[in-house]
Amino acid sequence: MQNNSIQVKGLQKSYKQLNVLKGVDFEVEKGSIFALLGSNGSGKTTIVKILTTLLKQDSGTAVVNGLDVLAKPANVRQSISLTGQFAAVDEILTGRENLIMIARLRHLSNPRQVADDLLNRFGLTDAAHRRASTYSGGMRRRLDIAMSLAGRSPIIFLDEPTTGLDPEARIEVWKMVRELATNGTTVFLTTQYLDEAEQLADQIAILHEGRIIVSGTLADLKKLFPPAQVEYIEKQPTLEDIFLAIIGKKEKN
Amino acid sequence: METIKNYFFSDMGVMLGRSMRHIFRSLDTIITVTIMPIAMMLLFVYVLGGAIQTGTSNYVDYLLPGILLIAIANSVGYTSYRLFTDVQRGIFERFNSMPIARSAALWGHVLTSLVSNAISLVVIILVALLMGFRSPAGILSWLAVAGILALFSLTLTWIAAIAGLSAKSVDGAGVIAYPIHFLPLISSAFVPTRTMPSGVRAFAEYQPVTPIVETIRALLSNQPVGNEIWIALAWCVGISCIAYIFAMRVYKKRG
Ligand SMILES: Nc1ncnc2c1ncn2[C@@H]1O[C@H](COP(=O)(O)OP(=O)(O)O)[C@@H](O)[C@H]1O
Numbered sequence A: 001m002q003n004n005s006i007q008v009k010g011l012q013k014s015y016k017q018l019n020v021l022k023g024v025d026f027e028v029e030k031g032s033i034f035a036l037l038g039s040n041g042s043g044k045t046t047i048v049k050i051l052t053t054l055l056k057q058d059s060g061t062a063v064v065n066g067l068d069v070l071a072k073p074a075n076v077r078q079s080i081s082l083t084g085q086f087a088a089v090d091e092i093l094t095g096r097e098n099l100i101m102i103a104r105l106r107h108l109s110n111p112r113q114v115a116d117d118l119l120n121r122f123g124l125t126d127a128a129h130r131r132a133s134t135y136s137g138g139m140r141r142r143l144d145i146a147m148s149l150a151g152r153s154p155i156i157f158l159d160e161p162t163t164g165l166d167p168e169a170r171i172e173v174w175k176m177v178r179e180l181a182t183n184g185t186t187v188f189l190t191t192q193y194l195d196e197a198e199q200l201a202d203q204i205a206i207l208h209e210g211r212i213i214v215s216g217t218l219a220d221l222k223k224l225f226p227p228a229q230v231e232y233i234e235k236q237p238t239l240e241d242i243f244l245a246i247i248g249k250k251e252k253n
Numbered sequence B: 001m002e003t004i005k006n007y008f009f010s011d012m013g014v015m016l017g018r019s020m021r022h023i024f025r026s027l028d029t030i031i032t033v034t035i036m037p038i039a040m041m042l043l044f045v046y047v048l049g050g051a052i053q054t055g056t057s058n059y060v061d062y063l064l065p066g067i068l069l070i071a072i073a074n075s076v077g078y079t080s081y082r083l084f085t086d087v088q089r090g091i092f093e094r095f096n097s098m099p100i101a102r103s104a105a106l107w108g109h110v111l112t113s114l115v116s117n118a119i120s121l122v123v124i125i126l127v128a129l130l131m132g133f134r135s136p137a138g139i140l141s142w143l144a145v146a147g148i149l150a151l152f153s154l155t156l157t158w159i160a161a162i163a164g165l166s167a168k169s170v171d172g173a174g175v176i177a178y179p180i181h182f183l184p185l186i187s188s189a190f191v192p193t194r195t196m197p198s199g200v201r202a203f204a205e206y207q208p209v210t211p212i213v214e215t216i217r218a219l220l221s222n223q224p225v226g227n228e229i230w231i232a233l234a235w236c237v238g239i240s241c242i243a244y245i246f247a248m249r250v251y252k253k254r255g
């Protein structure tokens, strides 16, 4: 078995005139948390959609769980779970009904039990019988992620899981992501927040103007940065500094 | 692929259960699709019926086929609304990233439309019976009526699917309902077309709803259906096929 859950090579995608991905390459190790970092409109969602078989690339290859997304989309769907950028919950159903629906669609043997376990794990037991339309943003996101966990897919995609959440809800999501990874699930997440990537990810890739301009572990990325600056206080570079430094260099070239 | 195919019907069953819940939890839908046609039937029979000369002894008998079509027409706006919200909220995206047959979600909505219409039509017919509707039709004629109503539902549902899947806004998704609401009104559903001014009459006689109404009326009163049934079927099958092709095309593009 290969050690990579996801391999992407030379991925290109345009929407009519707009050339969004110009040759994206990266690999995601099995069981790791991978953060795709990029500003708004850089093409993160486009990559997620290609990897989850919702969109076809113009060229390049994408292999998920050893399966090519173009050649074996149905098999890829068996190994993944997607939590899209905007919470995709059924607002008219209750939280419990939402989870039961997904468990049934995944053909699990005991949908009610699966739903109750997830409600419990995500702190939604008290709200289980309320319609999702009455949930707060944080609760909705939790339900959304819980829905993705029904069925224990080996690879989970989270597209900007914390955008629009208050700090408390954000920390809860981080906790869940870490739990997932300790259980051996591969987590692919996108984010606009440098600190989020810094907090969570084993591997980070920065998407900028259609390409991955840098990737590696946080330690690798820190090495790219010029040695600690001599200031009145010695300061460790944050990812933000690295990001800005790299972008700045690129723009000068 | 094998396993996915095997689950098509159970997946569609889950989708059906889901959108039937949507309908039962939406008072608005129930009122527009079931209560409003009943109110119209009461109004026409008890307020206007005395002044309308149809040549039948019992105006409810004349009116019922048109009322049934109105109930179906009223439901299409909701079908396209439900599809639109599923696209908008990313629900279809979620389903499409799961190991489910791609068309199960769409067929779930279509089936919902057929099942919910069947329920509301049965309720309306029961009310009509209370109001004095009587039919000498046998079981075969009733089956034929059911078939034509199902086909009419299916036709309008596929049109609604195009609107719901391609709309940019909620209002856009609902707009399709207006022209469809008017078709039964300008047909022989309420009054015979011979009483209409010539321009309107020409439209009323050649639009699809009139042959459908005439066929159902003939079947329910044990009269010969003549050519009307073939014209009615041709309209429904023709429009269904075209709408189906376009709806599938939009669905694939969206999904
Ligand atoms: N369906 C589409 N049609 C045309 N342009 C699109 C479409 N989807 C995304 N885009 C454009 O492609 C770019 C990348 O979008 P996206 O992948 O959503 O970025 P991100 O998720 O990083 O914010 C944006 O400029 C966006 O406007």
Ligand SMILES: [Mg+2]
Pocket: A044, A045, A046, A085, A159, A160
């Ligand atoms: Mg995005």
